Amino acid sequence: MEALTTALARLSLRARRCAESLAAVAAVATEPQWRAELAHRANLQHCAAAELAARAGIPDEDADDPPVSLREIPPFLAGKQGLIDFAAQQAARAAAAYGDLLREPLDDVELRLLLAHYYRGATELQRLLEQRAMDLDHSHSDERAAHATPPLHR
Numbered sequence: 001m002e003a004l005t006t007a008l009a010r011l012s013l014r015a016r017r018c019a020e021s022l023a024a025v026a027a028v029a030t031e032p033q034w035r036a037e038l039a040h041r042a043n044l045q046h047c048a049a050a051e052l053a054a055r056a057g058i059p060d061e062d063a064d065d066p067p068v069s070l071r072e073i074p075p076f077l078a079g080k081q082g083l084i085d086f087a088a089q090q091a092a093r094a095a096a097a098y099g100d101l102l103r104e105p106l107d108d109v110e111l112r113l114l115l116a117h118y119y120r121g122a123t124e125l126q127r128l129l130e131q132r133a134m135d136l137d138h139s140h141s142d143e144r145a146a147h148a149t150p151p152l153h154r
Helices: 002-028 031-054 080-102 109-148
Strands: none
Touching: 002 080, 002 109, 031 080, 031 109, 080 109
16 A cells, blocks of 8 residues: 555656646747647646645645746756657656556556546647657758758849
8 A cells, every 4th residue: 555655646746747847838839729738738737746646645735836847847958849858758757657557456446547547648648749849840950951051043
């Protein structure tokens, strides 16, 4: 039982880090729809963190702390591409942690369903962020190529 409590506490921290990284990406997003999607996903991760913390029997740290969206993000990632990559990495880590716990025998059926729901959400989020990172990388590659090509004179 203690191992489960520890695992849930760690999952709560993973979800919290994922939410913080999503909030950081949302802060630099220029498209309103993308910003809203990121804010929604960050809220879902905060809710997951709170639920997992409650199930682990630890206090919800969000209640007393101010938003710390950039605390965990390394300074060298301060850019849209880096922030998206970091958020995708956090989502991947959360998904892996959910998957690890789901492979363990769990007597609590409700907890298993909840973890499966969070796992699906984290993997979907990871794919979404990785796709966005690829799209952003391709658009920057196209811009660099356009600037590198000298103009044609007739």
